[in-house]
Each structure stands twice: as structure tokens, then as C-alpha cells.
Amino acid sequence: MKRARSRLVAGALSLAVVGSATGGVIAAQADDSAPRAQAAQQGGVSISPATVEATAKRGSVGTFTVKNTTKDTLRVTVTVRPWSQNRSTAAVVLNKRANLSPYVVGSPASFDLKPGTRSVRLNMKRMTASGSLYGGIQIFAKQKKKKATNGIIPQYEVIGRLRLNPSRKRPNLRVGATDVVGRGNNRSLILAVRNVGNTLDPVAGTVKITGPTARNATIPQVSVVPGQVVYLKGGSLRGMKSGNYTGEWSVTQGGKRYTVKRTFRL
Amino acid sequence: MKLRMILAASAVCALAAPSAAMAQTPDPINGGTEIGGSVNSFLELILPQPAKGFAAFSKKKSYEMSFDVQATASDTTTLLSIADGDATSGSKLGHISIGSKRLPSPLEATVGKSAFQPLDGTVDPLLNKWSDAMARSKVTVKLRQKVAGKATGTYRKIVLATLSTETP
Numbered sequence: 217m218k219r220a221r222s223r224l225v226a227g228a229l230s231l232a233v234v235g236s237a238t239g240g241v242i243a244a245q246a247d248d249s250a251p252r253a254q255a256a257q258q259g260g261v262s263i264s265p266a267t268v269e270a271t272a273k274r275g276s277v278g279t280f281t282v283k284n285t286t287k288d289t290l291r292v293t294v295t296v297r298p299w300s301q302n303r304s305t306a307a308v309v310l311n312k313r314a315n316l317s318p319y320v321v322g323s324p325a326s327f328d329l330k331p332g333t334r335s336v337r338l339n340m341k342r343m344t345a346s347g348s349l350y351g352g353i354q355i356f357a358k359q360k361k362k363k364a365t366n367g368i369i370p371q372y373e374v375i376g377r378l379r380l381n382p383s384r385k386r387p388n389l390r391v392g393a394t395d396v397v398g399r400g401n402n403r404s405l406i407l408a409v410r411n412v413g414n415t416l417d418p419v420a421g422t423v424k425i426t427g428p429t430a431r432n433a434t435i436p437q438v439s440v441v442p443g444q445v446v447y448l449k450g451g452s453l454r455g456m457k458s459g460n461y462t463g464e465w466s467v468t469q470g471g472k473r474y475t476v477k478r479t480f481r482l
Numbered sequence: 483m484k485l486r487m488i489l490a491a492s493a494v495c496a497l498a499a500p501s502a503a504m505a506q507t508p509d510p511i512n513g514g515t516e517i518g519g520s521v522n523s524f525l526e527l528i529l530p531q532p533a534k535g536f537a538a539f540s541k542k543k544s545y546e547m548s549f550d551v552q553a554t555a556s557d558t559t560t561l562l563s564i565a566d567g568d569a570t571s572g573s574k575l576g577h578i579s580i581g582s583k584r585l586p587s588p589l590e591a592t593v594g595k596s597a598f599q600p601l602d603g604t605v606d607p608l609l610n611k612w613s614d615a616m617a618r619s620k621v622t623v624k625l626r627q628k629v630a631g632k633a634t635g636t637y638r639k640i641v642l643a644t645l646s647t648e649t650p
Contacts, residue, residue: 258552260528266557266647267523285528299650307561307648309606312570350650356642359531366638367537368547368625370529371567375646416650441650 259286259331261357261372268338272348272380277320277340280376282355283333290329290357294322294336296378298351301444303408304397308441310352310375318342319349320378328360338378346414347382350441379416387470388413392445394463394478396453405433405450407465407478411440417470423450427461427482435467458482526554527645528618536578536625539585539633548624551643554617559648564591564623565606567640576602578627578639587628589639593621606644 261284268278284290296316299308323337340349353376362369392408409419420437424430433451440446450463460481467474528551535547553562566589569575576588590598591607599607610621623643 258528258530258550260526260552262524262526262554264524265522266525266555283526285526286531301650308650310646352646358640366636367535368549369567369638369640370531370549371640371642372527372529373642373644373646374525374527375644376523376525377647377650379650439650 259284259288261285261290261292261355261374263353263355263374263376265376267377267379268353269377269379269381271383272340272343273383274340274343277338277380278378279335279337280353281333281335282329282357284329284331284357286359287331289331289360290372291326291360292329292334293326293354293356295325295354295356296320296322296338296351297354299441299444301441301446303445303447306438306440306446308352310354312354316349316351319344320351320380322353329357340380346386346442347384348414348416348442349378349380350416351378352376353378381416382414385415385417385470386413387415387417387472389419389440389467389469389472389474391465391467391474391476394450394465394480395447396480396482397447401454403453403482405453405463405480406447407450407463407467407476408445408447409440409467410445411442411469413469414442415470416441419446419448419467419469421448421465421467421473423466424464425450425456425461426464428457428459429455431456435465453482456482521556524554524556525560525645525647526552526618527643528552529643536589536627536639537636539627539629539637542629542631545627545629546624548622550620550622552618552620553612553645554619555612555645555647556615557647557649558614560612560616561608561644561646561648562593562610562612562621563606563608563644563646564601565642565644566601567642576600578637580635580637583635585627585633585637586630589641590626590628591641592624592626598624598626601641611648 264281270277298311298314300311301308319342320340323339355374357372390410390412394407398404416439418437418439421435423433435448463478465476530549566576577584578589588600588602590600592598593609
């Protein structure tokens with residue numbers, strides 16, 4: 217009984233010691249004013265939904281909400297810009313040298329946002345010739361009253377997606393040349409395709425390679441922005457003998473199939 | 483004979499009935515009601531506002547500072563990049579400056595142990611890539627400024643942190 221009681225006392229003592237030690241650490245952190253001050257000033261900008269998708273038509277095509285979680289008033293600017301797509305990786309970045317303001321504008325396009333939320337409506341002013349529009353919604357936010365006028369001054373930029381699908385889909389691809397990229401064992405086959413249609417439907421397919429060594433490959437699915445060129449990946453050429461080859465590409469998009477033959481040399 | 487047939491038929495029914503009943507029994511998890519819902523896609527970028535840093539360069543050395551960025555995304559593949567917020571082209575692009583005066587070396591940025599990337603390039607340095615949805619995922623952005631000699635004055639640079647998607 218005595219032993220049990222002493223154990224309890226020891227446990228309580230150790231808890232007290234841990235508690236006081238923790239308190240000490242917290243106090244030490246509290247005394248370290250610089251990092252704590254920074255943490256207190258943290259906040260940011262959010263958008264929801266990050267993807268606005270609708271059928272393209274004149275008038276309102278959707279709304280999204282911008283939220284300011286900082287303690288300050290932010291000056292927010294909303295701009296719709298076209299995508300620029302990387303041919304090799306198919307990754308998109310916003311083309312900041314152009315904007316789609318003749319077609320789509322945010323309402324309001326620029327406003328002061330106190331801590332809280334504000335809804336922004338997207339209006340399509342004019343229809344595009346293709347009947348669809350795909351771009352990024354750039355939400356740029358900066359502090360209205362700068363805390364610092366010197367040193368590093370961070371500003372926010374959040375980029376959402378705008379997908380205005382056509383009322384009538386017209387998938388269309390222009391198939392270009394094939395090429396061998398990479399060196400040694402990293403060689404792979406590619407095929408350039410340009411999306412000249414009006415949809416974002418994924419492009420996929422197969423390639424059948426015939427020549428000194430035969431090989432079949434599946435083309436990984438990729439979304440090509442209308443007007444942009446992307447290299448479809450026909451697989452690795454590792455271990456294939458030198459010589460003249462023929463690649464028979466079968467590419468599909470939105471139920472439409474394109475079959476082309478391209479020759480290449482290894 | 484008839485009795486035998488009736489007994490056999492009832493035995494078959496007795497065996498078949500529970501399996502049919504089992505097939506119709508609703509899933510114990512959803513109780514026969516379809517459970518589902520949709521959540522709006524979401525993007526959030528949280529930045530601190532560092533009060534001081536890289537304003538004065540009193541001696542020749544490589545200055546470094548860091549700040550934490552937190553990102554939330556409901557979609558896959560999200561990118562964090564950093565860019566010069568003052569200039570989009572010209573000699574001031576990526577260089578900390580004061581009026582017409584600028585530091586000769588560009589401001590550089592990185593996340594983690596990867597190499598520093600200068601901010602004076604034509605492509606904004608990509609600092610981090612999340613390949614899955616995440617909530618308040620924290621990364622520490624490190625900034626570096628190399629100074630060849632004492633630089634007088636109070637310098638400034640607006641740095642634009644961008645959170646974006648990779649798919650159109």
C-alpha cells in the first residue's frame with residue numbers, strides 16, 4: 217500500500233515537473249518576440265470554388281468567393297488570362313502578358329477586401345469564335361496599407377481555373393511530326409499534336425512501332441488546351457536496335473480517332 | 483413419393499431463401515441510403531508579413547532569410563512559385579533596388595535543399611509541387627541575396643508568391 221502511494225506521489229511529482237518544464241518552454245517562446253510576432257501576422261487568401269465550370273454563354277457564367285484571413289484590408293484584383301501549356305509536360309501556366317477581358321470579366325474586377333469574404337461573379341461579355349473558353353482566374357491581393365515599406369514585401373497570387381465548355385463539342389486535332397527525344401537509354405518517341413477543336417477532352421491512344429524491333433505502347437492521357445501543342449508520349453525506345461522504324465499512331469479525342477503513320481530513325 | 487418431393491422442394495427453398503434475403507439486405511454502413519456529397523474545390527495561400535529583412539546590407543556577405551508558406555488545395559497537383567512583384571522585365575527584374583539603384587546580384591529563392599534559383603529569369607522559379615490534395619501544408623521559402631560590397635540605403639523588393647494548378 218505504501219509502495220503504491222509512493223508511486224502515485226512520484227507520478228504526480230513527475231507530471232508537475234513536466235508541466236512546469238513545458239510552461240518554461242512556452243514562456244521562453246513567448247519571450248522570443250520576433251517569431252511570435254510573425255506568426256500572429258499570418259493570414260492569407262483563399263478562393264472557392266477554385267474551378268468555375270459552365271457552358272459558355274453570354275451573361276453570368278459563375279461565381280466564386282474570395283476570402284481574406286489576414287487582419288488587414290487587402291486590395292484584390294481579379295483577371296481572367298489564357299493558359300500557356302508546356303509541350304513536353306503538358307503543365308499549364310498563366311500567360312501574364314495576355315488577358316481575356318474582352319470575353320470574360322470579374323464583377324467586381326477590383327475591390328478592397330476587409331477580413332472576411334466577398335463573392336465575385338464572372339460575366340461573359342462576348343462569345344469566342346470557337347464557342348468555348350479555357351483560362352486561369354488570377355486573384356492578386358496586396359496589403360492596402362503596407363506594414364513595411366522596405367525589405368521584402370510579400371504579395372499573394374492564387375490562380376483558379378475557368379472552364380467554359382462549348383454547347384456543341386467539336387473535337388479536332390492536327391497531328392504533327394514525330395521525333396525521338398533524349399539520349400541513350402532515356403530515348404523516347406513523341407508525336408506533336410495541336411488541339412484545333414473547342415474542347416478540353418483528354419487525348420489518348422496507342423502507338424505500334426514496327427522495324428528492326430517491334431513494340432506497342434499506350435499513350436498516357438493528356439488534356440490539351442484548345443490552340444496549344446503538346447507532345448504525346450509514345451513510350452521508351454530503350455533496347456531497340458538501330459534502323460528505320462514506322463510508328464502507327466492511333467490517337468483519340470472525344471470519340472474521334474486519328475490514325476497516322478510516321479517514320480523515324482534510331 | 484409426393485411427400486418426398488414436397489420435402490425436397492421445401493429443403494431447396496429453405497436453402498435458397500436466406501441467400502436471396504442476404505442479397506437484398508442493405509449494406510450495414512449506409513443502411514441502404516446512398517451517402518455522398520460534393521465539396522467545392524478550394525485553394526488557399528497563407529503568407530507571413532516579415533517586418534524586416536533585406537533592407538540594409540552593411541557588409542560584403544551572402545544574406546539569407548526565410549518565411550513559411552502554408553498552402554491548401556483540394557485538387558491534385560498544385561504549384562508554388564515566386565516572382566518579382568515590382569518588375570516584369572528590364573534590368574530591375576529580380577534585383578533588390580532603391581530608386582534607380584539596384585544590387586548587382588539577383589535575389590534568389592529556394593525551398594528545402596534544392597539549389598537557389600534567381601528571380602531575374604524569364605520563367606518564375608518553381609519552388610514546390612504538391613501532387614495530392616493537402617491542408618495547410620507548410621514549406622519554408624529561403625531567400626538569399628549575395629552582396630559584393632557595402633550597399634548604403636534602404637532597399638526593398640516586392641515578392642509575389644503564387645499558388646496555382648498544373649492542369650487546365
